[in-house]
Amino acid sequence: MINFIICDDVKQYREMVEHIVVSYMMKNKLEYKTHVFKDYDSDFLKIVESKLSFKVYILDIETPTRSGIDIARLIRNKDVDSVLIFLTGHQELGHVVMKNDFLFLSYINKFDDCEKRLTKSLDKALQMFKIKSVIRFKDNGVVYTIPQDDILYITRDSVKRKCIIVTDYSEFHVGKNLAELEEEVNDNFVKTHRACLMNTKRILSFSKSQKEVVFDNGMTSDLISTRFDKELI
Structure with a gap:
């Protein structure tokens, strides 16, 4: 707001x-x-x-x-x-x-x-x-503005051919591809999987053996591939 x-x-x-x-x-x-x-x-x-x-x-x-x-x-x-x-x-x-x-x-x-x-x-x-780090997009005629600090990760929904922005408080379905969103986000975001961007500013811990991150709000994600896990080390 x-x-x-x-x-x-x-x-x-x-x-x-x-x-x-x-x-x-x-x-x-x-x-x-x-x-x-x-x-x-x-x-x-x-x-x-x-x-x-x-x-x-x-x-x-x-x-x-x-x-x-x-x-x-x-x-x-x-x-x-x-x-x-x-x-x-x-x-x-x-x-x-x-x-x-x-x-x-x-x-x-x-x-x-x-x-x-x-x-x-x-x-x-x-x-x-x-x-200064917001993502703005339109859905059903309404323009949304989301602070990037609120975002935990962004992933691709291959079924609906949309991206999902996951925040502390909601999930937003965006009619943009991951490459487009990668251009919009700041340097805190890294690619951890071919279908995922994570906000390193929000990551509390990372287990390389379990391929899992824990975010600062307690949520977890395993959208990490060996190819990209070096971004989190």
Whole structure:
């Protein structure tokens, strides 16, 4: 799930930004949630501290009680993976953002084609998350996004001519072949069988004699061949 954390002290802009985000995500048919705040208060800071996945912060540079610059610094001290997008009605504050190494995605003037620029930034944010280890596929018209860290292994179903993505919480049947999925996954995945890719990040132990792996959630798999078992040693 992608989490959008929006903060602006002006109700008009909070509602505008949330509307843009909701419209964009509805078109993309992705699972998401918005978290909207009027100030950088204790509830906002709980979100910063939380383990929510795929955070996109859309931050007002100035609120009555706290600076978005200070908040961005706080976020980056705890989290280098989230996306930061700055909004402001004060273009002259741009140099303050630029001189800080926040690794932010964009700096948007609320009064300068805000909807178009924010939509483009959301495009980039989703692309970044795809690069950062997710698999996205469509099934029956619904687009699914699965964090690769959630995947235990991917195997081929020769009967249905599909691949099965096995996660902690479900199995997903994907209309792609194993070679295509091998191109999409990151370097944590290795081929352990001609019909299987395993996530080495999730493997707790491997028995070469029994040709079996135990994953960190207790699940096991014996989809290991002698030809490929060296990948696990």
